[in-house]
Amino acid sequence: MNIKQSSESSFYKKNVSRTQDSHAGVSGAAFFKGLFKASLVFLFFCFFLSSCKTIKKPDNFGSNNNLTPSIERRKGEKKLSSKDRIDFEYLFFNANKEKILGNYDLAEADLLQALRIYPNSAATMYELATIYTFKNNKKQSLNFSKKAALMDANNNWYQLLYISCLKENKQLPEIANVYKRLLKKQPQRIDYYYELANTYLSIANTGMALKTYEKIEDIAGVSEDASLQKFKIYKALKKNERAQQELEKLIKAFPDESKYYGILGELYQDTGQLDKALVAYNNLLEIDPENALVHLSLADLYRIKKQSEKSFEEIKIAFRCKDLDIDIKVKILLSYYSITEKYVELKNDAEELCKIITSVHADEAKAFSIYGDFLYRDKKLELAKAQFKKAISLDKEKFAIWNQLLVIESELMDFIAMQNESKEAIELFPNQALAYFYNGASHIQLKNYKEAILIFNTGIEFVYDETILIQFYASIGDAQNSLKNYNASDSAYNKVLEIDPNNVYVLNNYAYYLSLRNANLEKAEIMSKKSNEIQPNNNSYEDTYGWVLYQMKKFDDAKVWIGKALANGGKNNGILLEHYGDILYKLGETEEALKYWIDAKKTGDATNAIDVKIANKKLYE
Numbered sequence: 001m002n003i004k005q006s007s008e009s010s011f012y013k014k015n016v017s018r019t020q021d022s023h024a025g026v027s028g029a030a031f032f033k034g035l036f037k038a039s040l041v042f043l044f045f046c047f048f049l050s051s052c053k054t055i056k057k058p059d060n061f062g063s064n065n066n067l068t069p070s071i072e073r074r075k076g077e078k079k080l081s082s083k084d085r086i087d088f089e090y091l092f093f094n095a096n097k098e099k100i101l102g103n104y105d106l107a108e109a110d111l112l113q114a115l116r117i118y119p120n121s122a123a124t125m126y127e128l129a130t131i132y133t134f135k136n137n138k139k140q141s142l143n144f145s146k147k148a149a150l151m152d153a154n155n156n157w158y159q160l161l162y163i164s165c166l167k168e169n170k171q172l173p174e175i176a177n178v179y180k181r182l183l184k185k186q187p188q189r190i191d192y193y194y195e196l197a198n199t200y201l202s203i204a205n206t207g208m209a210l211k212t213y214e215k216i217e218d219i220a221g222v223s224e225d226a227s228l229q230k231f232k233i234y235k236a237l238k239k240n241e242r243a244q245q246e247l248e249k250l251i252k253a254f255p256d257e258s259k260y261y262g263i264l265g266e267l268y269q270d271t272g273q274l275d276k277a278l279v280a281y282n283n284l285l286e287i288d289p290e291n292a293l294v295h296l297s298l299a300d301l302y303r304i305k306k307q308s309e310k311s312f313e314e315i316k317i318a319f320r321c322k323d324l325d326i327d328i329k330v331k332i333l334l335s336y337y338s339i340t341e342k343y344v345e346l347k348n349d350a351e352e353l354c355k356i357i358t359s360v361h362a363d364e365a366k367a368f369s370i371y372g373d374f375l376y377r378d379k380k381l382e383l384a385k386a387q388f389k390k391a392i393s394l395d396k397e398k399f400a401i402w403n404q405l406l407v408i409e410s411e412l413m414d415f416i417a418m419q420n421e422s423k424e425a426i427e428l429f430p431n432q433a434l435a436y437f438y439n440g441a442s443h444i445q446l447k448n449y450k451e452a453i454l455i456f457n458t459g460i461e462f463v464y465d466e467t468i469l470i471q472f473y474a475s476i477g478d479a480q481n482s483l484k485n486y487n488a489s490d491s492a493y494n495k496v497l498e499i500d501p502n503n504v505y506v507l508n509n510y511a512y513y514l515s516l517r518n519a520n521l522e523k524a525e526i527m528s529k530k531s532n533e534i535q536p537n538n539n540s541y542e543d544t545y546g547w548v549l550y551q552m553k554k555f556d557d558a559k560v561w562i563g564k565a566l567a568n569g570g571k572n573n574g575i576l577l578e579h580y581g582d583i584l585y586k587l588g589e590t591e592e593a594l595k596y597w598i599d600a601k602k603t604g605d606a607t608n609a610i611d612v613k614i615a616n617k618k619l620y621e
Contacts, residue, residue, distance in 0.1 A: 080118065088117045095127060104131050122151040126158055129165065141165045153181060163195075175199045176208075190220055197229065206233050222253040231263070240271050258288035262297065269301055277301055292317075292324035296332075312349055319356040326361050333357070333370050337377070350374060358387075365395035372404065381412050399429050406438040415445040426459075433462040433472075440475055449479040470496050474506050481513050489513065504541070507531040512544040515551045524548045539570035547579055555586045574603035578610060585619045593619070 080088070095110035108131050115124045129145035132138075142165040149155075149162035159182055166175045179196040183189065193216045200209035210233060213226040220226075227246045234243035247264040254260065265280035278301060284294050299314035315332065318324055336350040354371035361367040372387030388405040395401070402425040409418040422439035429435055436459020443452035456476050463469045477492035493510040496503055511528035514520050528545040535541060546561030562580045570576040581596030597613050600606040612620055 084117050088114050088121070091117070092121075092124060092127075099127070099131060099134075104134055107131055108135075120151065122148045122155070122158065125151065126161065129161055133161075133165065133168075138165070138168050142169050142171075149178070154185065156182070172199055172203045176203070176205075188219065190216060193219075194225070201233075206237065209233060222249055224250065224254075224257075228263075235267070240267065243267060256287060258284045258291060261287065262291075262294055265294075265297060265301075269297070269304070274301060274305060290321070290323070292321035295321075296328075315353065316356060319353055320360060322360050326357070326364050326366060329353075329357050329361075330366055330370050333374075337374065347374075347378070363394060365391040365398065365401065367391075368394070369401050369404070376404070376408060381408050384408055385412065385414075396428055399425070399432050399435075402429070403434055406434070410438065410441070413445070415442045418442040419446065431462050433459050433464075433468055435459070436462070437468065437471060437475070440472075440479075444475060444479055444482075447482075449482045452479045453483075466499055470500055470503060470506075473499075474503070474509075477506070478509065486513075486517065486519075502530075502534055504531045504535050507534075508541050508544050511548055515544070515548045518551050521548060521552050525552065537564075537568050539565040539568040539573070539576065542568065543570065543573075543576050543579060546583070550579070550583055550586070555583055559583045559587065572603060574600045574605035575607070577603065578606045578613075581613070582619055590617060 091110045091114035095107040095114065098104075098107040098110065108128065111124050111128045111131065115121060115128070118124070125144045125148040129141045129143075129148060132141035132144065142162075145158070145162040145165040148158045152158055159178055163175050163178050166172070166178070176196060176199045179192050179199065183192050183196065186192065193212055197209045197212035197216070200206070200212060210230060213230050216226045217223065227250050231243050231246040234240070234246065244264070244267060247260055247267065250257070250260045251264070261280050261284035265277045265284065268274070268277035268280060278298075281294050281298050281301070284291060288294075295314045295318040299311045299318070302308070302311035302314060319329055319332075333350065333353060336346065336353065340347045340350050351374065354374055357367045358371055368387045368391040372384045372391065375381075375384035375387060385405065385408045388401055388408065391401050392405065402421065406418055406422055406425070409415075409421060418438055419442035422435050422442060425432065425435035426439060436455050440452045440455040440459065443449070443455065453476060456472050456479070460469070460472045463472055473492045473495045477489045477496070480486075480489035480492060490510070493506050496506045497510075500506075507527040508531045511524040511531070514524035515528075525545075525548050528541070528548050531541045532538070532545055542561050542565035546558045546565060549555075549558040549561060559580070562576065562583055565573075565576055566580060577596050577600035581593040581600060583593075584590075584596065585593035594614065594617055597606075597610060601610050601614060609620060
C-alpha cells in the first residue's frame with residue numbers, strides 16, 4: 001500500500017498547500033547548487049592554507065559545514081610525510097578547481113590519486129561521489145558516498161549525499177537507517193522526521209510511519225501535515241475511527257479552519273454516516289459561507305439520499321460562485337453530457353447549468369464551447385453556432401473551437417460563412433489541414449472550382465492523416481471534373497483508390513462521371529458494382545450502376561437497377577426518374593417513358609433536356 005499515492009479528499013487537494021514533500025531534505029539540483037557554493041568556500045580556505053603554509057590536523061572535512069580538506073592520522077595508521085601532505089592537498093585543490101570548470105574526468109583522476117596517498121580521506125571520497133553523480137555513475141557515487149558517510153558520521157553533507165545516492169539506486173530501507181542515525185545526533189530536526197516518515201511510506205511500513213508522525217507531534221505539537229498524513233494512512237487501512245480522531249484533533253486545535261470540516265464530512269459520507277456528514281458540512285458553511293466546494297459535497301450527499309431537487313439546487317449554488325474553478329464546472333457538465341444520453345429528462349437541468357456558466361464566466365471561451373456542444377448534440381445548430389462564435393470572439397487560439405464551428409456551418413450549408421470563417425482559421429492556423437479543407441469545400445459548393453483546387457493543393461502538404469488525405473483527393477477530383485479537366489480528375493480519384501480501394505464515395509462518383517462521359521465503361525462498371533456490394537440498397541449507388549449499364553447498352557439490366565433505386569427511396573429524385581424514363585424509351589416503352597419524364601420535371605431537378613423530351617415524346621442524346 002502506497003499512502004503517498006492514495007486518493008485524497010477534494011477539500012484536501014483544493015486547500016492544503018503544504019505536503020510532506022515540502023519537508024524534503026537536500027537532494028538533486030538543489031543539493032548540488034549548495035555543493036557548488038561550498039566548493040567556492042573550499043577554494044578560499046585552500047588559498048588561505050597555502051599562504052599561511054599550515055595544515056589542519058583533524059580530518060573533519062565538512063564538520064560544521066567547514067569544507068577545508070585536512071588530514072587526521074587514525075589509530076594504527078602510518079603518519080604521512082610532509083611531502084605526502086603537500087601532494088595530497090595540491091591534488092585535492094586541483095580536483096575541485098577542475099570540477100568547478102566542468103572537467104570531471106581530470107577532477108576524478110586527481111581525486112583518485114589523492115586517495116592513493118591518503119586512503120582514509122572522507123573528504124576525497126565525498127568529492128569523488130559528487131563527480132560520479134555528475135557523470136551519472138550511480139554505482140560508484142553510491143559506493144564513495146557510503147564510505148564518506150560511514151567514515152564521518154557527524155557530517156550532515158556526507159549523510160545527505162549518501163541519502164541522495166540511495167534514492168537514485170532505489171535502496172529505500174537504508175535511507176531510513178541514515179535518517180535514524182542523523183536524528184540520534186539532531187533529535188529536534190523536524191524535517192528529518194518528515195523525510196523518515198516519507199521513506200517508511202515508500203516501503204509500505206505504515207506502522208513506523210505512524211510512530212514517526214507521533215514523534216513529530218510530541219516535538220512540535222498538533223500540525224496539519226502530520227495529522228493529515230496520519231488521517232490518510234488510517235483511511236487507507238480502513239481504520240475510520242482513528243482517521244476521524246485525527247480530523248477531530250485538527251478541528252479542536254484549529255477550529256476556524258474550514259477545510260477540516262469538509263474532509264470530516266467526506267469521511268462520514270464515505271462511511272455511510274450521512275447525518276453526521278450533513279452536520280459537518282453545515283459547520284463548514286458557518287465558518288466559510290462562500291465556500292463553493294461544500295455545495296458540491298452537499299449535492300453529492302443529497303444525491304445519495306435520493307433528494308434530487310436539493311442536490312440540483314446545491315449544484316446551481318456552486319455554479320453561481322465565480323470563485324469555483326470553471327474547469328470543475330466543465331467537468332460536471334461533461335458528466336451531464338454522458339448521463340443525458342440515457343436520462344433525457346436531465347437535459348433541461350444541463351441546459352440550465354450551461355446558461356449559468358456562460359453568465360458567471362462570460363469572459364471564458366470554454367463556458368460557451370461546452371454549451372455549444374450540448375446544443376450541437378441536440379441538433380440546435382443555429383444556437384450552437386452562436387455559442388461557438390462567442391467562444392471564438394473570446395479566444396481565437398484554440399483550433400478545436402474553429403473546427404466545430406466549421407462543422408456546424410457545413411451542416412447548415414451556410415457556405416458563405418464557412419468560407420469566411422475557414423479563411424480566418426487558415427490565417428491563424430496555417431498548418432491545420434482541416435481549415436484548408438473546409439475552405440476548399442465551401443468554394444466547391446459556391447462553384448468556385450479553380451479557387452477550390454488552389455486551396456486544396458496548398459493545404460494538402462499539411463495533411464498527415466490518411467482519412468483527411470482521401471477527402472482532399474476526392475474533393476480535388478470533384479472540382480477538376482466540374483472544370484472538365486478529366487485527366488486531373490481521374491488522377492485524383494485514382495490516388496484515393498490507391499489508399500482506400502473500398503472508398504464507396506469515390507467508387508460511385510468516379511464511375512458516374514465516367515458514365516456521363518461515356519468513357520472507360522468497363523472500369524466504371526467494376527467500380528459501381530463494387531460500391532453496391534459494399535453498401536447495398538443505396539439508391540444513389542444503384543442509379544449509378546444502372547446508368548453505367550445504360551451507357552453500355554445493357555438496357556434490361558439498367559432497368560432492373562434503376563428500378564431498385566426507385567424502390568429504395570428514389571421516387572422523388574428527378575434525375576433518377578428521368579434516367580428510368582430514358583431506359584424505358586430505349587426498350588420501346590414510349591408512353592411509360594413519357595410518364596416518368598413528366599414526373600421528373602415535377603421534381604424540379606431534372607436535366608435541361610427534359611422539356612424537349614416531353615414535348616417531342618422522344619429521347620435526344
